[in-house]
Amino acid sequence: TQLLEQSPQFLSIQEGENLTVYCNSSSVFSSLQWYRQEPGEGPVLLVTVVTGGEVKKLKRLTFQFGDARKDSSLHITAAQPGDTGLYLCAGEQRSGYALNFGKGTSLLVTP
């Protein structure tokens, strides 16, 4: 089983602070995806990283894929209350047909 461990599980910060969340595995993934979920809704894709060492930026969010393609990180600069939500990383199964998700990092940004 290709497990994805996310840390921290919970994070509560004030508006304007920076933060990093991590997604780690002992398995190599052909790609990793990051999703964001708001309460009562389905997750929505933020980014897909494919190449080892790849860095992608989405406004104040920076995503990095580890060189060995076993881990990834999400860095948020100057967090805003609108960033509040559950951040999930997901890796493609070896079968290629499905995604396994980590348990997520629940982020709360207070004004």
Added chain:
Amino acid sequence: SQTIHQWPATLVQPVGSPLSLECTVEGTSNPNLYWYRQAAGRGLQLLFYSVGIGQISSEVPQNLSASRPQDRQFILSSKKLLLSDSGFYLCAWITGSGSFLTGELFFGEGSRLTVL
């Protein structure tokens, strides 16, 4: 445009009762379809996926089952619910050609099940 719908949105069922959750996709053909379960704001657990009519892959041994009677219809069922079946059930399909290198999981609105 492609859309995905699942129902019911909310249900409360007694232990031992049956369950049927339905999911339909519009605007695409032969999609890969998925059922995930999420407990109390935590990660998603893959339950079943299907790459075609009548083709079901089960990820977790349990008292749930899935069926795909039509190309764009995916049904999650149980004959007898357990307390541990409570959770937020999400149906999803993958956009694009079915590759996670270029596609994404697009989720339905979710069905919240409470088993009492």
